Amino acid sequence: MASHTRRSWMFGVAALSACTLLAVTLHAAMASPGKSAAAPQDTAANASGKLIIYCGRSESLVGELIERFRAETGIQVQVKYGKTGPLASLILEEGRRSPADVFFAQDPGGLGLLAQAERLVQLPHDTLEQVAYEHRDPMNRWVGVTGRMRTIAYSPARVKSADLPQTMMNLTDARWKGRIGWAPSNASFQAFVTAMRHQLGEDVTEKWLRDMLANGVRTFPNNMPIVQAICDGEIDLGLVNHYYVERFRTERGDELVANHVPQGDAGEGDICGALLVSGVAILESATNRAAAERFVAFLLSEKAQAYFAHETFEYPLSLAVAARENVPALGTLPARSIDLNQLGDLEETLVLLRKVGALR
């Protein structure tokens, strides 16, 4: 009796102390995650430690590029990935204590929110000038890095190319009843509706949204599941960004989906082909301003822009670099720049989407 009570007692103490010891050592080990990847110290730019990037773009898209930046400059980088909206909320919550130096956003909505809250600094002129005026903040607080185009993804097996709608207005036609998918909670879709309101007016937009809902449009959380639903045969058309279709083709190795850009009716404009930008900004609370500016310049460098064109199928926004051949060409399209700097505008779009019941 005595011996095995002692044994169990010793077991208990040993287990507890082992757990504590493990926790302490592992915590100590994790506290310095950068030490395994020691890089040569950069003398000029990196005086005060690591460059911290809050990244609203996926690690799968830009992880490799950021690694190239680290290798090239020797600047130590730490990235916090997340969705653009929550990251912008987080930076606002953090206030002056924000550890972030750079915010690389998927869409200008999050950047605009921070600009409005006066959390961003002006970017250097030589960096800004690499990008066309319409793809950057008029007050120079953020700059566009890449562009995505709004397209209609479709199933070539089930929709003949002759039948494809030539304007967005045709999507409310009864033949498409229950065959279309959209993602009203997605920032790209909201930007697209904002553009529509500008171009065609509030009333037309509201009617279009209501007609789409009446036509049984199916709701998805974002772009990827829309394209998957086309592959699965659930829907035949989807309102997405162009590069998802390219990604599906690469990943699946088949051609179950394709991109379609409506050319519009004569005289009447159309919203497809609108270019949506991802952008980057430097925070006012940045402790590592020099390294941050180098990172922004790097994103607009020829190498990085070519990476976006070839690896992520996006449109490079640097005036010096051309897009990949197999994405829909920009020049031939009725592409219109969307002024997304009017944030109140985006808010009104949300109000409209809620009013018609597209968002709940």
Added chain:
Amino acid sequence: MNLVREGRLRVKPHRIIVVLLATAVVALVLSPIVHLLFRTLFSPDSVTRIVAAPSTWALLGRSVVLAVLVCVSAMTLGTALAWLTVRPAWPARVRTALLVTLCSTLAVPSYVAAFGLIVSTGSSGLLSNWLPDSFHVRHYPLAASWLVLTCCTYPYVLLTVRSAMLRECGSMEEAALSVGSSRTRAFFVILLPRLAPSVIWGGMLAGLYALADFGAVSLLGYETLTWGIYTRYETAFSRDEARALALILAALALVLISVMRLTRLRSASLSPTAPIAHHPVRLGGWTVPMVLLALLPVMIGTGLPIAGAIDWLSRHASPMQVMSQMHEPAWATMRLALIAAAFVPLLALPIAALHLGRAGRSRAFGRILTPLTLIGFALPGIVVAIAAVGLALGVDDAIESTLGLPLGNRLYQSHVLLMLGYAMLFLPEAVGPLRTGAMSIHEDQFDAASQLGGGPLLRFIRIALPQMMPAFAAAAALVFVTTAKELPATLILAPPGTHTLATRLWGAMDEAYFAQAAAASLMLLGVASVGLLAVLFFERRGAASQD
């Protein structure tokens, strides 16, 4: 002499310490809600806007329906499967394999399980041959969400009930059988009421998980309160509304928790007994059909996503290279989950200790404090995480202003905050098994020990802890696996540069990098299985040292 010193009428200081510790832990779990309340005070118009909108009440109704359905089905399925893993005479290895397989669905994030179901029932999917062309799961959002979430959550019931069943005395069932009762009747009349606290606790976890889930419901198109909260956070304009919705969700959770407590069977009468080994049940010809039936939810929850993952990897030119990209996040995930699996049950210990020994005033505290730990579990990760950020920054500010020293970010951006965040979310996963473990310890053992002069701490360490080892193992297993797959709080609270399998998986899936997503989800399953196996090994050693 000792009897006088340990007299019942005295206020025992160690009891007070335990109650204070438990209260502090519960205060930690409730702090996000206090923060939410405080923040919504500054934007009352968003609350009135949310309350006035009819769509809010539609979201609420759908949340309730889903939570109740998932709760009931997970309780039924989980209890049956717990019986299947404990009672029949399995060879030790088969039992382990069965348990790890049955629990594997817990390691699959709900959005992966939902996506697996969507793809496999799609026109080019695995199951398409057995389904009509016009069939699409997204046409049945409630049924599909219910199915996926039941498959993802029944292990909560399974693991909690299993650890209770292992502690349960076989002699009462044997007695029932010896007077001619059928095994079924003995199960329902004798065993089930004694297991009720565990079954209900596991069911609560399952139901509240469904309440807080975003991944599955968003992909399957079932719009719940949590869906409303996430879509509002996504645009960053509607944070006030998101907070108001989160408060409604917290209130709903409170109501559900109270209702569950009312429906409790007379489980408080559970009298602790020392476990006596039961005679194993022989399944005979039922073995194969029962195992196949038991594996059905695993097929849906784990099988379909694995099949999809293998398909995606096989389409990639160099699958091994993709897998090797995931080594680093796999180690990071392992480290975080290990620390959480040690830390969170440790925090739950004071609450479990309230249920030790003779029913007295501290057990009354336990009855109030224990269910309160469930609330954090019902809140979406993003809500808890953003509240934790605000609280941590407040603490750092307080340190700075009282000490007058600019310390920079201390609590914020530290792994400590991340662990506290996990504790806010996952504490009930540890409290459940530990509480059951504590309740089933025979109080006479304490009396005997105190008569022989053992102090309270020594009694706890020598008598309570060794007997609570299976419960500790179950708690650690649950926390390990759910931490490994946790996404929203990890994204927000983890210090920059921390990348786990869940964050890689989500980033890859959202942008349709399916091979990477497949590699990450397979790795995640691997990490979770290693964790479960380690815990089972630990549990067996603990049990062996008692024999």
